[in-house]
Amino acid sequence: MAxxxxxxxxxxxxxxxxxxxxxxxxxxxxxxxxxxxxxxRRPDGREFVRAPGDFDxxxxxxxxxxxxxxxxxxxxxxxxxxxxxxxxxxxxxxxxGLGAEVAxxxxxxxxxxVRSRPDRYVALCTVPLQDAARAVRELxxxxxxxxxxxxxxxxxxxxxxxxxxxxxxxxxxAAALDAxxxxxxxxxxxxxxxxxxxxxxxxxxxxxxxxxxxxLIFGGVYARLxxxxxxxxxxxxxxxxxxxxxxxxxxxxxxxxxxxxxxPASFRDxxxxxxxxxxxxxxxxxxxxxxxxxxxxxxxxxxxxGPRDPTAIVRTAPGLSGADQxxxxxxxxxxxxxxxxxxxxxxxxxxx
Numbered sequence: 001m002a003x004x005x006x007x008x009x010x011x012x013x014x015x016x017x018x019x020x021x022x023x024x025x026x027x028x029x030x031x032x033x034x035x036x037x038x039x040x041r042r043p044d045g046r047e048f049v050r051a052p053g054d055f056d057x058x059x060x061x062x063x064x065x066x067x068x069x070x071x072x073x074x075x076x077x078x079x080x081x082x083x084x085x086x087x088x089x090x091x092x093x094x095x096x097g098l099g100a101e102v103a104x105x106x107x108x109x110x111x112x113x114v115r116s117r118p119d120r121y122v123a124l125c126t127v128p129l130q131d132a133a134r135a136v137r138e139l140x141x142x143x144x145x146x147x148x149x150x151x152x153x154x155x156x157x158x159x160x161x162x163x164x165x166x167x168x169x170x171x172x173x174a175a176a177l178d179a180x181x182x183x184x185x186x187x188x189x190x191x192x193x194x195x196x197x198x199x200x201x202x203x204x205x206x207x208x209x210x211x212x213x214x215x216l217i218f219g220g221v222y223a224r225l226x227x228x229x230x231x232x233x234x235x236x237x238x239x240x241x242x243x244x245x246x247x248x249x250x251x252x253x254x255x256x257x258x259x260x261x262x263x264p265a266s267f268r269d270x271x272x273x274x275x276x277x278x279x280x281x282x283x284x285x286x287x288x289x290x291x292x293x294x295x296x297x298x299x300x301x302x303x304x305x306g307p308r309d310p311t312a313i314v315r316t317a318p319g320l321s322g323a324d325q326x327x328x329x330x331x332x333x334x335x336x337x338x339x340x341x342x343x344x345x346x347x348x349x350x351x352x
């Protein structure tokens with residue numbers, strides 16, 4: 001276990017943790033043009049990877065090494081994590097056949113990662129969402145594997161919002177299969193105006209998440225699929241702060257045709273988020289807006305925008321009781337991903 005961190009006594013499960021898997025790195029090097037991905041070295045010798053979605057990042061060991069993730073997890077006071085692919089590897093921009101090949105290769109790698117530390121990890125599969133039929137087939141395969149407890153998807157598919165009719169088959173399958181869906185922003189709207197100051201990430205990502213949530217609400221996805229379970233990165237982005245505006249618009253915009261008869265407030269119990277909001281006061285607001293039983297820990301590993309200790313904000317947010325903190329640290333995760341209580345305990349008891 002990392003220096004300065006003692007044995008954990010309380011579970012803390014990270015629901016927002018990524019890896020660049022070796023299968024994708026191999027495919028990206030051999031199929032770079034088809035995946036719109038390239039690798040290059042800077043004068044200091046560091047290798048970088050470029051991918052769609054404004055991604056240009058150093059290819060350090062933390063991106064792909066499970067051993068590095070193991071050590072980091074322990075050092076951050078986390079007992080377990082749900083592993084998902086890194087958003088630049090979603091490959092929705094590839095032709096569907098290649099997208100399906102990439103998804104299966106990544107899922108095989110995710111399954112192997114979980115099998116190497118079954119006491120510490122579960123996985124969220126990836127699917128080729130640019131082709132809903134292929135996405136459904138991959139999801140059906142994944143949910144039969146015990147290592148997978150859900151699926152991660154991007155916030156849009158080639159500019160199509162998540163209520164696009166072409167994606168209905170996927171949402172119906174996710175609900176029918178009881179597969180929890182982690183929605184992560186990527187390839188953000190308006191990025192052409194956000195190239196300076198890292199704004200595509202600082203502003204674009206959280207705005208993109210609000211766009212995804214409102215699309216699912218106003219597009220009738222939640223209304224039509226009451227069994228669908230979803231959670232969103234980065235504290236739900238700007239949506240929790242704009243929910244009142246969305247409610248007001250629903251009431252007064254008589255010329256707008258919404259695909260639901262219920263206002264956004266009616267769907268608050270369908271919105272789960274991670275705790276990546278950085279300000280303790282912001283987490284206090286989320287707790288009041290959504291309830292601590294709808295908030296889970298997220299680290300955003302291995303990226304630069306993740307906090308060094310994603311559990312610290314849980315301890316410093318105002319107004320949270322011990323039960324509230326426990327809900328955020330692990331109970332929400334256990335509920336969302338249908339985790340066995342014995343597995344949750346094993347993550348605390350296992351050696352680093």
